[in-house]
Structure formats: C-alpha cells, structure tokens
Amino acid sequence: MAFIEVEDLVKHYGSERAVDGVSFTVDEGEIFGILGPNGAGKTTTVECLEGLRTRDSGRVSVTGLDPERDGAELKQVLGIQLQESRLPDRLRVGEALDLYASFYKRPADTDRLIESLGLGGKRKTPFAKLSGGQQQRLSIALALVGNPRIAVLDELTTGLDPQARRDTWDLIEQVRDSGVTIILVTHFMDEAERLCDRLAVIDSGKVVALDTPAGLTARAGDEQRVRFRPSAPFADALLLDLPEVAEVTRTGPQMVVTGRGNLLQAVTSVLARNHIVAADLRVEQVSLEDAFVALTGKPLDN
Numbered sequence: 001m002a003f004i005e006v007e008d009l010v011k012h013y014g015s016e017r018a019v020d021g022v023s024f025t026v027d028e029g030e031i032f033g034i035l036g037p038n039g040a041g042k043t044t045t046v047e048c049l050e051g052l053r054t055r056d057s058g059r060v061s062v063t064g065l066d067p068e069r070d071g072a073e074l075k076q077v078l079g080i081q082l083q084e085s086r087l088p089d090r091l092r093v094g095e096a097l098d099l100y101a102s103f104y105k106r107p108a109d110t111d112r113l114i115e116s117l118g119l120g121g122k123r124k125t126p127f128a129k130l131s132g133g134q135q136q137r138l139s140i141a142l143a144l145v146g147n148p149r150i151a152v153l154d155e156l157t158t159g160l161d162p163q164a165r166r167d168t169w170d171l172i173e174q175v176r177d178s179g180v181t182i183i184l185v186t187h188f189m190d191e192a193e194r195l196c197d198r199l200a201v202i203d204s205g206k207v208v209a210l211d212t213p214a215g216l217t218a219r220a221g222d223e224q225r226v227r228f229r230p231s232a233p234f235a236d237a238l239l240l241d242l243p244e245v246a247e248v249t250r251t252g253p254q255m256v257v258t259g260r261g262n263l264l265q266a267v268t269s270v271l272a273r274n275h276i277v278a279a280d281l282r283v284e285q286v287s288l289e290d291a292f293v294a295l296t297g298k299p300l301d302n
C-alpha cells in the first residue's frame with residue numbers, strides 16, 4: 001500500500017462537481033505538488049485527505065488511515081498549514097506554538113522549532129507585529145509542532161516577496177530532509193518546479209497529468225524559441241525556409257522564431273549570411289508553464 005492513496009475521489013458542492021474522480025498516490029519522503037488554477041479543486045481535494053470535508057465517493061488512505069473514520073489518529077500524524085491562516089493579533093508566537101503543541105501527544109520542542117524556522121527572538125512578539133514572511137513561517141511552525149509524518153501546505157508563498165519566497169523554499173527542503181512527507185498545494189509554476197518531486201496537475205476537478213516536473217515539461221515537446229531584434233528588415237520566408245523553423249512571429253521590433261533541433265545555429269547562420277545583426281538575442285526552452293498550457297489549453301494564472 002502506498003503511503004498516501006487517493007482513488008476516484010468525488011466531491012460536490014450542490015450541483016457543482018468540484019472534485020471529479022481524482023486519483024494519485026504519494027510516496028513517503030517526497031514533496032508531492034498539487035498544481036492547478038484557481039477553483040480547480042485543489043483545496044477541496046486536500047481537505048478530503050485531511051478529514052476536514054466529507055467526500056461523496058472514492059477512497060482515501062493516509063498511512064493506512066481513513067480520514068473520515070480515523071480522524072483522531074490522523075491528527076497525530078498530519079500537520080496542516082491552512083490557506084491564509086490568521087491568528088488573533090495579540091497572540092504571541094510562543095503562546096500560539098504552546099497552544100497548538102498541547103493538542104498533540106508527542107509535540108515537537110517549540111524552542112527548537114522556533115529557532116529552526118528562523119523565528120528565534122520572536123517568542124514574545126504578537127502575531128500582528130510579524131512581517132508577512134514571519135507570519136508564514138509561524139504557520140509552517142504550527143503545521144510542524146505536532147511532529148507530523150506528513151505536512152500539507154496550501155498556497156505556501158502567496159503574498160510573500162521574492163526573497164521571503166526563496167527562504168521559505170529552502171525551509172521546506174529542510175523539513176523534507178528531516179523526514180517529513182510534504183503535500184504542497186500551489187498555483188505557482190516556479191514553486192512547483194523548484195520543490196516538487198512529482199506533481200498532479202488538476203483542472204476542473206480532474207487530474208490531467210501526474211509526473212515529475214521534468215517529465216511534464218518533456219511532454220510539451222522539445223520546442224524552443226529564439227527572440228531577437230533584427231538590425232534590418234527582412235522577409236519571414238528567409239527563416240521559414242529552414243527545416244528547423246516552425247513559426248515566425250513579430251511583436252513590434254522583436255521577432256520570435258519557434259522551432260526544433262539546432263534552431264539557434266540555423267537562425268543565426270541565415271542572419272549572418274544576410275548581414276543582419278540580432279540584438280538582445282535570447283533562447284527559451286519549453287517551461288512547465290508551456291506544459292501546463294499544452295495540457296489544459298489555458299494559462300495557469302487565469
């Protein structure tokens with residue numbers, strides 16, 4: 001039996017089928033991503049896994065426990081970081097951690113947890129006086145205070161600045177290295193690509209792909225794009241005649257040449273032969289974002 005198993009999970013809200021037959025498994029020790037646009041059914045899926053929602057049908061097993069039947073036992077192995085979790089403004093960091101620790105049979109040492117999450121010196125600081133990044137760290141600390149085997153993190157870095165996001169990613173890798181299995185719900189491609197060992201891409205309540213980030217990207221093909229500003233006008237046909245080139249588009253002074261194989265060399269050779277200089281030349285490979293569009297027919301951030 002897999003560490004975590006979700007099989008043919010279905011959940012309706014009224015007549016809306018928010019989760020429509022979702023299946024996946026998670027191995028012990030991995031960071032498993034659930035990626036999808038707003039309203040795709042990600043949160044509902046993990047809420048069924050956490051025992052916070054009752055499923056309409058399907059099977060869910062978390063370390064052999066059924067969240068609906070074995071809720072009390074599950075709470076001892078699962079740590080949850082809720083989306084946009086807010087605490088009372090005046091609750092101090094130490095008080096919040098001690099309170100949450102009291103819910104568990106074998107809580108973590110809160111002093112060590114505070115230190116390892118970079119909140120050292122903040123024990124007496126009220127929630128409202130923490131920065132966005134520190135509040136996020138506290139919510140991760142609260143998810144870990146019960147010494148869980150699994151942590152479910154929902155929209156981990158929403159609202160954080162780039163540095164705080166990178167720090168949080170480092171932290172999550174440390175948590176995984178300490179042996180915690182992580183389920184990460186996100187709608188950020190860069191986060192999924194950086195952190196996840198495997199990903200379920202969810203769209204309109206269904207899993208449309210289940211793979212490693214590299215595997216997903218490979219599915220979108222080996223297409224490349226070469227962007228540049230030509231120093232002189234020329235006919236598109238010059239490039240379209242090349243076997244490597246599939247498409248040429250122009251946006252203002254910029255040209256984008258899409259194709260395969262040794263595209264860069266083919267394009268630059270033709271330009272050189274015609275005495276055209278390519279300024280601001282850039283080559284782009286297929287990204288996870290392209291893979292997502294190929295799979296769902298729409299961009300992630302819609």
Ligand SMILES: Nc1ncnc2c1ncn2[C@@H]1O[C@H](COP(=O)(O)OP(=O)(O)OP(=O)(O)O)[C@@H](O)[C@H]1O
Pocket residue numbers: 013016018036037038039040041042043044045187
């Ligand atoms: N409590 C609820 N009552 C009614 N409909 C709901 C409820 N919660 C979610 N939904 C609807 O179910 C669908 C899936 O929502 P869900 O929150 O699971 O998606 P999500 O992928 O987590 O989205 P987001 O990234 O915006 O949180 C959406 O259409 C949403 O409007």
